[in-house]
Amino acid sequence: MTLLAPSSALRSTAEYDAATAYIQARDWTRAAQVLTGFRNNFPEHELQHEVTKKLAYVYREGEEYALAADEFERIEQEADDDALKSEALLSAAELHQKAGQPERALVVYQRYIEQFPDPLDVNVETCQKIADLLKEQGQQDAYIRMLERIVRVDAEGDEQRTARTIFLAAKAGLVLAERHYAGFDDITLVQPFDKSLKKKKTMMKDLIQEFSHLIEYQVGEVTAASTWYLAEIYAEFSRSLMQSERPKGLDDIELEDYELALEENAYPFEEKAIEVHQSNLELIAAGVYNSWIDKSIERLAQFVPARYAKSEELCPLVEVPDGFAFYFAEKPENATLQAAEDSSAEVEPQEAETAVSALPEDTQQQSSGGSAGDVQQGGAQ
């Protein structure tokens, strides 16, 4: 047996080869041990960069995500090639996330978006990952800033914009607009009326502009959401007018006139709200259907119940496994009417009675047991 000096070229090659063999055998623990040994024993060796790459791979395969993330960060530091650097940064950030280290993931993702504005789609996607992490961590201000960045970066992207960057920008824009909308309900119309009305109208105008702009993205979900909000802006304005503070000192007749004037002013806004909610339903024909459209239907059901408050009949739980019967009692006057309309149906009422009496006894009981539109389960024994 020949002992090799730790620094000998033969030993370094042997260790590197051993690591490669362990990797091929998928023995991640041994492979990592040999590779870290190599790193410590031969710090100046030309294969050190390869060792880092191998270690990153070995740790990831061995599910040592935190260690793998460190190695990928090291690859980024050691690399000269931009493609390798960017790939290593994204891998490192994802592995930090997998390792339950969101703060470190955030730092690495931030480094990526600053260093690599191109390609645009990856940059915007990474911004979205940062936004998601910030939201999870409750960093509201930073989250909002990141959404603003997504909107801005996409808007400046010109020809690099893709369906995905547009989608993410539209979604981010929707969150930002929703934040602005949240304050709209809070503005109540109080005396002096002119002042509060002006404030509400200005905000209404801004919100209409903001949500209308979102529709330009032509992203189905965002269009439906924006349309819902546009309708609600009108509805809220109408509601605010009706609930506004009444001027003091009016006698009964003056107050009545005032109420009528308010109604006249509020009504067109409610009409507009209905019209905009209805336009949301038109998206269905274009293949768009989502919870925002359902919400528009719910609101329309409140505004125009005769037309929209329609609930489906849901299937009951089937409690008996033997069969199923459905029957309903026809109104006698209806039956008479139909019989009279049909010339071939001129028969004596007694004939029907005869038919009923001819039924088997158990069937008669079942038939007479329910009310109109009864679902009868079972029967066959």
Added chain:
Amino acid sequence: MTGLTNFRLLGLALCLVILSGCAVQLPLQSGKGEPADVRTTAQSAPAPSEPALCGFAVAEPHKLNLLERNEFLRAVELLKAGQAESALPLLERLSQSENVVTAVYVDLAKAYLLTEQKGKAEEALQSALRLIPGHPLASQEYGVMLRRAGRFAEARGLYEDTLTYYPDYLPIRKNLGILCDIYLNDQDCALEQFTYYSQALPDDEQVRLWVSELQLR
């Protein structure tokens, strides 16, 4: 076989009672293929004071044995108690039985939906419809599921198929009307369904209002 015979009798009895003119077409479903097409023409009318019965019966092609029946009833109790997770294995086992009935599939679909397994719920309902084509309850459950998923054309096709088998199954009439009116913007279809429903159940003021509103629109 006795159960099936009884059910045939029930169906026939209902058909006879219906002769007053409520049903356009009264199928007596045997569960083993195409429903028997018992076309009725009004030949008799009930006494003015007695309400006539309209409707139909659907017999199952198989019958659960006693053990299976008890297991089914236990699953139903679990579902009623809000324990869909516990009901699922019982219903899944029953669905593998050679005696499987549509009730098993429909309740299995409900259990899957309650446990947010939409794909499996859909498979269960499709199995029910293979067992008895156009089964009213399976179609009702499936139609609403398709509508909620935005698969409006499929929901409409399903409802229309069901109505060729069971034209008097009013819940499907109502659901198809709503689908046409609100989601498909097909007012003629909606009016046809609500009118049929309203003529069958004239006391339903809500649907009567829907008919009027559609006529005025």
